[in-house]
Amino acid sequence: MSRLLFQGVPGVADISESLRAQSTVHGSRFTIREADTLHEECGVVAIYGHPHAAREAYLSLYALQHRGQESAGIATADGHRLANIKGMGLVSEIFTDDVLAKLPGRMAIGHTRYSTTGDSALLNAQPIRVDSTKGLIAIAHNGNLVNLGNVRSRLERDGAYFQTTSDSEIIVQLIAHSGAGSLVDAIADSLSQVEGAFSIVMMTRDRIFAARDPHGFRPLSMGRMKNPGGSDTVVFASESCAFDLLRAEFVRDILPGELVMVSEDGVTSRQYASGIPQSSCIFEQVYFARPDSRIFGRWVQESRDQMGRQLARESGVRADVVVPVPDSGVTAALGYAEEAGIPFRFGLIRNHYVGRTFIEPEQRVRDFGVRLKLNPVHNLLAGKRVILIDDSIIRGTTSRKIVRMVRGAGATEVHLRISCPPTISPCFYGVDTPRKHELIAANHSIEEIRHYIEADSLAYLSLDGLLQSVRDEYHVGYCTACYTGAYPTQWVDVEDILPAAAAL
Numbered sequence: 001m002s003r004l005l006f007q008g009v010p011g012v013a014d015i016s017e018s019l020r021a022q023s024t025v026h027g028s029r030f031t032i033r034e035a036d037t038l039h040e041e042c043g044v045v046a047i048y049g050h051p052h053a054a055r056e057a058y059l060s061l062y063a064l065q066h067r068g069q070e071s072a073g074i075a076t077a078d079g080h081r082l083a084n085i086k087g088m089g090l091v092s093e094i095f096t097d098d099v100l101a102k103l104p105g106r107m108a109i110g111h112t113r114y115s116t117t118g119d120s121a122l123l124n125a126q127p128i129r130v131d132s133t134k135g136l137i138a139i140a141h142n143g144n145l146v147n148l149g150n151v152r153s154r155l156e157r158d159g160a161y162f163q164t165t166s167d168s169e170i171i172v173q174l175i176a177h178s179g180a181g182s183l184v185d186a187i188a189d190s191l192s193q194v195e196g197a198f199s200i201v202m203m204t205r206d207r208i209f210a211a212r213d214p215h216g217f218r219p220l221s222m223g224r225m226k227n228p229g230g231s232d233t234v235v236f237a238s239e240s241c242a243f244d245l246l247r248a249e250f251v252r253d254i255l256p257g258e259l260v261m262v263s264e265d266g267v268t269s270r271q272y273a274s275g276i277p278q279s280s281c282i283f284e285q286v287y288f289a290r291p292d293s294r295i296f297g298r299w300v301q302e303s304r305d306q307m308g309r310q311l312a313r314e315s316g317v318r319a320d321v322v323v324p325v326p327d328s329g330v331t332a333a334l335g336y337a338e339e340a341g342i343p344f345r346f347g348l349i350r351n352h353y354v355g356r357t358f359i360e361p362e363q364r365v366r367d368f369g370v371r372l373k374l375n376p377v378h379n380l381l382a383g384k385r386v387i388l389i390d391d392s393i394i395r396g397t398t399s400r401k402i403v404r405m406v407r408g409a410g411a412t413e414v415h416l417r418i419s420c421p422p423t424i425s426p427c428f429y430g431v432d433t434p435r436k437h438e439l440i441a442a443n444h445s446i447e448e449i450r451h452y453i454e455a456d457s458l459a460y461l462s463l464d465g466l467l468q469s470v471r472d473e474y475h476v477g478y479c480t481a482c483y484t485g486a487y488p489t490q491w492v493d494v495e496d497i498l499p500a501a502a503a504l
């Protein structure tokens with residue numbers, strides 16, 4: 001049974017309620033949560049001034065599903081009430097026509113979640129709706145706050161009662177406890193007290209707010225939809241690919257440290273923080289964001305193409321075909337192939353219908369993981385020298401399985417090329433990375449990794465090469481901490497950055 005949480009929905013009590021039965025399954029049901037890949041953080045959207053705001057939020061979340069598949073939620077406001085429905089699962093599983101019909105109003109915010117802090121439970125799904133001293137507020141947040149403990153205990157001492165273990169609620173509690181005179185001042189005051197990564201959308205009964213942290217770790221863009229004969233609809237989304245589905249025009253990125261408010265008076269903006277060097281997450285360009293999105297002032301497709309080209313210049317090798325590890329390695333592989341003058345082939349096919357759960361009568365799911373998702377095209381690989389392009393090696397176990405798979409399909413040589421530098425340090429800014437002692441590149445040389453994954457050769461894109469691939473006229477500053485260990489904030493978890501002594 002799928003459970004949804006209703007808050008403030010007309011005609012429905014504020015309860016968690018089983019709505020519909022999923023198809024009955026026989027045999028055991030296992031969750032596939034791959035241990036050897038980095039996981040997306042979250043996606044946020046906001047809609048202001050649309051008669052079907054909930055449906056527009058649903059479509060935007062649908063386009064952002066790659067940023068989180070564990071839970072999703074939409075809150076709407078009609079000037080008087082603020083309704084919120086959230087559930088576990090994919091956006092399309094939660095929001096049927098019947099459910100969307102329970103969300104009235106011309107304003108909406110939405111969220112799709114992969115948990116990085118707080119339990120992965122319905123209560124921590126977002127948007128979070130809090131009845132505060134400043135009125136009803138709903139919030140949806142992408143990122144991770146890093147001075148969490150201190151702020152939370154201070155608020156609890158001041159009488160705050162937390163409904164969830166999610167870090168996003170801290171911001172609402174700070175707003176509720178702020179001494180600032182107006183709501184917008186209280187929000188600015190609260191945002192300036194938290195450290196870490198946050199791209200946030202918030203909604204009251206009659207206003208929408210959107211903000212990015214002063215470092216600008218996570219993306220957040222503003223768009224606009226023309227309404228013939230009426231006011232424009234203003235939209236916000238983690239990635240611009242969400243605007244395409246709405247036929248909205250991209251307007252601009254929200255700036256690091258900027259707070260934007262949309263109300264019946266129009267769009268207003270203020271810098272609540274300034275003078276902090278920008279540190280946008282470079283791994284968004286490498287892996288997380290969709291290639292059809294424009295983030296940090298740049299098309300992701302263009303960045304990945306350049307990464308592939310640079311990789312070919314830095315570590316070319318004689319070969320017959322360039323093969324991407326789909327889907328994320330595809331754009332870099334195209335750039336590599338074109339630069340190297342070697343044919344590009346889809347030599348590995350991904351099964352797009354492998355969901356988050358897999359029904360299998362025996363406990364063999366983990367062993368099957370890679371083979372379930374990827375299958376080699378034997379006639380393209382047999383007898384060939386293959387360059388495989390992927391975007392990261394985390395623990396090395398998945399890479400080894402893929403190299404074995406390609407060799408098993410008859411490849412005579414397998415050369416692995418990675419479109420970013422070795423991942424040597426965990427992320428504290430909203431990306432779910434293993435601790436340092438589990439990261440293979442933090443504890444072993446490139447030659448040791450090559451030996452472990454059984455490739456004929458292994459090369460990574462250099463840090464300079466990566467930075468060059470994303471360089472443009474906007475001079476965006478990037479966080480590269482997972483490749484360098486140099487963190488842009490002072491807070492790190494010391495346990496997470498201890499190296500391993502274990503040998504391969």
Ligand code: SF4
Nearest residue numbers: 281282427479481482
């Ligand atoms: S540490 Fe890595 S994943 Fe985390 S924000 Fe920085 S670049 Fe992105």
